[in-house]
Every structure is written in C-alpha cells, then in structure tokens.
Amino acid sequence: MKIGVIGGGAWGTALAQVAAYRGEPVLLWAREPDVVAGINDAHENRLFLAGVPLSPSIRATGSLGALAECDALLVVAPAQHVRAVLAETAVGTTPLVLCAKGIEAKTRLLVGEVARSVHPRAPVAVLSGPTFAHEVAAGLPTAVTLAASDEALGQALAARLAAPHFRPYASDDVIGAEIGGAVKNVLAIACGVVEGAGLGQNARAALIARGFAEMTRFGLARGARAETLAGLSGLGDLVLTCSSTSSRNFSLGVGLGKGRSATELLADRRTVAEGAFTAPVLREAAAAAHVDMPVTEAVCRLLEGEPREHVIGALLARPLRRE
Numbered sequence: 001m002k003i004g005v006i007g008g009g010a011w012g013t014a015l016a017q018v019a020a021y022r023g024e025p026v027l028l029w030a031r032e033p034d035v036v037a038g039i040n041d042a043h044e045n046r047l048f049l050a051g052v053p054l055s056p057s058i059r060a061t062g063s064l065g066a067l068a069e070c071d072a073l074l075v076v077a078p079a080q081h082v083r084a085v086l087a088e089t090a091v092g093t094t095p096l097v098l099c100a101k102g103i104e105a106k107t108r109l110l111v112g113e114v115a116r117s118v119h120p121r122a123p124v125a126v127l128s129g130p131t132f133a134h135e136v137a138a139g140l141p142t143a144v145t146l147a148a149s150d151e152a153l154g155q156a157l158a159a160r161l162a163a164p165h166f167r168p169y170a171s172d173d174v175i176g177a178e179i180g181g182a183v184k185n186v187l188a189i190a191c192g193v194v195e196g197a198g199l200g201q202n203a204r205a206a207l208i209a210r211g212f213a214e215m216t217r218f219g220l221a222r223g224a225r226a227e228t229l230a231g232l233s234g235l236g237d238l239v240l241t242c243s244s245t246s247s248r249n250f251s252l253g254v255g256l257g258k259g260r261s262a263t264e265l266l267a268d269r270r271t272v273a274e275g276a277f278t279a280p281v282l283r284e285a286a287a288a289a290h291v292d293m294p295v296t297e298a299v300c301r302l303l304e305g306e307p308r309e310h311v312i313g314a315l316l317a318r319p320l321r322r323e
Contacts, residue, residue, distance in 0.1 A: 001160045002027070004070030006085055007099075008035040008060065010048040010133035012076035015099060017137045019074070020055035021163040027070055028060045036060040052137045064089045072157060074099055074127070075115065078272045079182075083114050091119040095153055097146075099127045101181030102274040103281045108288075110178045123153050126174050127161075128181040128233035130240035132247075136166065143167040145233035147177035169232060176228030179219040184238040185249045185275030186282055187211035189299050191242035192253020197308060199257075207295065208242050214293045218282070221289040249275040253299075262303045279303055294318060 003019040005012050008030020020026045030036050038046050039060035043053055064085070067073060072095045077085045079102025086096075096119065098111045109117070112124050129144030136142050146161070146168035148154030158168040171177060190211065194204045212235055219229045228234060241247040245254065252273040255265040266276060279299045286293040294315060301311045 001071040001156065002069065003160065004067040004073045005029065005076060006064070006067070006073055006089065007076030007078075008032060008039075008045065008048065009076065010045075010137075011099065011131070012074070013039075013045045013049045013052075013054065014131075014133040014137035015074050015076060015127075016058045017052070017054055018161060018163055018166045020057040021166075023055070023057050026055075026058045027067060028058055029064055029067060030060055030062065033062060036062050049133065049137055052134070054137075070094065072097060072160070075111075076100060079103065079111050079274055080105060080272075080277055082111050083118060086115060086118045091122045093121050093123070095123045095125060095157070097125045097127050097157060098178070100274075101128060101178075101185055102278045103182050103285065105277050105281050108281050108285050110175070110182065112174055112178055123148070123150055124174065125150075125154060125157055126177040126181075126233075127168070128177045128237065130232060130236040132240070132244070134246070139165045141165050141167075143169060143232055143236075145169055145171050145177045145180075145228070145231060147171040147174045147228075147233070149174055171228060171231075171233075173225045173228040175222055176219055176224030177233040179222060179224050180215065180229055180231075180234030180237060182274075182278050183211075183215040183218060183282065183296075184234070184241055185273075186279045186296050186299050187215070187238060187275075188241035188247050188249035189253035189256070189273070189275045189279070189302075190295050192247075192250040192255075193257035193299075193302065193308065193312075194253075195250070196254035196257020197312065199312070204242065208238060211242075211295050212238060214291075214295055218286055218289065218291045218293060221291050248273040252276060256302050257308060259308065261305060263305075275299070276303060 005028040076099045079100040125148035
C-alpha cells in the first residue's frame, strides 16, 4: 500500500516518516517549493521540522495530481483548508485518512463530513490522538486512535502505519475520534490561559476535568461513544495539549492569559492554532444541540477581546451544581 500525504507541515512530515519506517515509498505533497526541494535534496523539512533526518523513501511533490499513484491518502492540511485541497485532488475511491482536527467554520461540519461532501465515493478513516509531531518524527513511543467504519480498511491501514514506536488502536467510532480532536483544541486554549494568568495547577486540573465533561456531553449529543471520548483521541489528546507549550493552542492561551490580544497572537503565527477557528463554531454547534459548554464560551469571549478578568470571574461565579 503506497501512502500519500497531503500537507508538508510538521505533522504531515512526521506521519510520512512513520509511513516510511520500513523503507516503503511515501509521496508527500507540500505547497511550499522550499519544503519540496529540501525533502528531495537534503531529506529534511527545514521549514517545519528542522533537524530531523527523513527517510530517503519519502519523496515530495508540489503537484496534487502526482498523488493519483497512491493507494491511500493521509489528509494533514489544516481543517479550514481541507475542502479546498481535496477539491483539487483526484481521489475517486482512494481511502482518505483524516489527520486534521477541527470543525469547518463556514459549515459547522466535521472534517470527515467535509471529505464525504467533496468525494462521496472515497472511504474515510480518522487518525487522532496525543501526538506532538517532533516526538513522532524522532521515533518516541506514541499511540493513536485509527477509526474507520469499514473494519477491514481500518485493519489494513493500522497494519501499514504501525511501527515499534507508533501504535494505532482500532475503532469504528469515526465521529467520536473527530470530536475529541476538535474539542480538545479549544480546551487547550483555556488551559493555556490558566498558565499565562498564573492561576495555578489546581485550576488547570479542574479545567481539564470540567472540559472533558463538556467534550463528553457534546460528543454524546452528536452520536459519539463515551469510551472513545475517554480514549486516546479524546482524554489522551486533551491531557497532552493542555499541559505543554509544544501545543500551538496551549501557547495561544498562554498569550491570552498574559493579556495579549488574539489578533496580535494569531497574526505572527506561522502555524495554525486550530482551536481559534473551532471555538466559535463549536459554540454555535453546542447551542444548536442544546449542550452547555461554559469553558468553550469563555474561550470565545477571550478570543473576541473581552478582558480576561471578566471572563475568568464569570466562569468561577457560575451557580453551584452537582458534578
């Protein structure tokens, strides 16, 4: 099974490295000519994953048409760009493994729903979990959820991507895997605010727990299973991204917690903090599903420019209730 990767950022490059572990050919599409040239000539992505030597089995291309030779495509473009990139890609019935985490802002669709709307004949799977790209590329131990409604497809993809340091766990709960990845980005911003504002470890632990309750309520309302949300693609990813500045969303929250504006923080970022786009869409989706998500609401208000003291105070002043 020849793997193609759509997206030449840090995460796409790390997944290409995983797919090339046994020396099998991998084709990676990148928009940036410098990335394509660097991977092909020096076996390194200096722009997004500098210092990591890449497998010579990885070949980069700037042509989406070249991906037609692949048997499965890992879609690692940012969530807000997935529709446009897939619209330019001839897919047919080639399986799509969605590795972006988010909700499309214009439509409130999960990435899997976007993919099905663009390429309705293509089987869809979701790869999600606690994964920092630089650790995956360096060969450090990592476990992920690989969700596919087609069990045979899921098993084939898991076998192809598995490596001694990279362990996929199979699931058929595609919606649950997607929701966990999307919601945790928003909650990571909130935990970053706690860090930036100096509110302490007690507050961060409480926020992770209450945020997970929000994730679970929303996921169940959308048809996800509780065990999926409590697994790698939900709670596992939440714990990772809520506790490290390696998380783009957490780092954004740290800046907000220190009193900087979202406009300023987002303007100078080369990589995408998906939670900033997901938060207002998630608020709308939660309201439509009659799901209470106060942490998500607080993140939206911070992104809209409301002073952190007002937002934090309002969250802490909510009426007491049973857990």
